[in-house]
Amino acid sequence: MIRKIIKIDEEKCNGCGACAAACHEGAIEMINGKAKLTREDYCDGLGDCLPACPVNAITFEEREAPAYDEAAVLASKQKKQDPLPCGCPGTRSRAIKREANDAPVTAPLSSRLSQWPVQIKLVPVNASYFDGANLLIAADCSAYAYGNFHNEFIRNHITLIGCPKLDDVDYADKLTAIIANNNIKSVTVVRMEVPCCGGIENAVKRALMASGKFIPWRVVTISTDGRILD
Numbered sequence: 494m495i496r497k498i499i500k501i502d503e504e505k506c507n508g509c510g511a512c513a514a515a516c517h518e519g520a521i522e523m524i525n526g527k528a529k530l531t532r533e534d535y536c537d538g539l540g541d542c543l544p545a546c547p548v549n550a551i552t553f554e555e556r557e558a559p560a561y562d563e564a565a566v567l568a569s570k571q572k573k574q575d576p577l578p579c580g581c582p583g584t585r586s587r588a589i590k591r592e593a594n595d596a597p598v599t600a601p602l603s604s605r606l607s608q609w610p611v612q613i614k615l616v617p618v619n620a621s622y623f624d625g626a627n628l629l630i631a632a633d634c635s636a637y638a639y640g641n642f643h644n645e646f647i648r649n650h651i652t653l654i655g656c657p658k659l660d661d662v663d664y665a666d667k668l669t670a671i672i673a674n675n676n677i678k679s680v681t682v683v684r685m686e687v688p689c690c691g692g693i694e695n696a697v698k699r700a701l702m703a704s705g706k707f708i709p710w711r712v713v714t715i716s717t718d719g720r721i722l723d
Contacts, residue, residue, distance in 0.1 A: 497538040498558045503527050505550035514723070515545035517694070517712050518566045534562040535569070539701055544709050567691065605648040613655040613664050616671075623675035626651040630668070630697055631683040632690045633659070639683075639715050646683055646713075657692030664693065668700035672708065680710035686722060 501512075501521075508526040520535035521528050521542060528550070530536060538561065543551050608622045613630070629650035636642040636654075653671075655664055671677070682697050684690035694712055701710060714722040 494558070494560055495555060496558055496560070497553055497555050498533060498536050499530060499538070499540060499542060500552050500554045501528050501530055502550045502552070505548050507548050507550075509547060511545040511547065512542040512551060515542045515711070517541065517698075519569055534559040535566050537561045537563075537698065537702065539698065539710070540707065541710055563695070567695075570691070571688065603643075605643040606652060607647075608651055611652050611654050613653045613667055614660060614662065616653055618667070618670045619674055622651050623671060623677065625676050625678055627679045627681070628671075628677050629653065629681050629683065630655075630693065632656060632685050632693050634685050634690075635683045635715050638685060638717065638719050639721070640719060642683075646681065650681065655693060656689075657696065658689040664696040665699040665703070668696060669703040672700055672704040672706060677706075677708055680708055682710065682712045684712065684714055686714050686716050 499520075506527050508523065508528070510523050510528070512528050513521040513523055516536075518532075518535040518537060520530055520532045522531045523529070524531070536558075538553070540551070540553060543553075608620070610616050627650045629646055629652045631646065631652065631654050633654050633656040636647075639645075653668075657664065672680070680697060680701065682694050684694050697710070701708060712723070716722050
């Protein structure tokens with residue numbers, strides 16, 4: 494099929510690996526010091542790797558390529574998990590540093606929230622605060638797991654939260670309407686490492702594709718012990 498897909502200029506590529514790290518689907522690998530699109534069926538054509546490249550070695554092109562295989566991407570990600578029988582990742586043997594969390598609190602932290610409501614199900618599609626907004630779409634649990642969530646993620650963002658497992662809804666249609674009908678500057682997704690949080694990431698991805706817009710976006714994953722994984 495003819496579709497939009499990324500193209501990597503190997504002559505420009507400096508081998509920094511930023512694009513491979515930015516590719517949520519694992520379509521790019523570093524081979525002999527150069528970035529390679531090794532899985533065309535893993536490339537969704539959204540181009541979240543483009544802004545990560547410091548030398549502008551990545552562009553879009555339309556050509557014959559296999560269709561994006563979302564099921565294969567999800568299966569590949571699942572293999573990288575180390576799940577417990579309940580479906581959550583197992584806790585691996587490691588020393589966990591908690592000096593920052595254990596330090597005494599000398600003053601209350603200020604909320605960085607700038608709008609209400611925040612639940613994806615409740616927020617209006619056409620709200621004035623979406624104009625020119627940097628959008629944060631976060632899993633409910635992430636703010637509890639990561640101690641500095643307000644300062645690092647909510648600050649200077651319009652915040653939407655949800656839990657695809659508890660809400661038992663598909664957020665994609667609502668998010669598509671918000672992105673398509675407003676001037677959104679960027680999208681940040683913050684999710685937990687547990688498998689069920691993949692639902693919120695996938696909903697955002699489908700919303701971006703359906704909106705017809707090319708907006709910079711990134712995914713940040715929080716571990717169950719409060720660390721940023723990627």
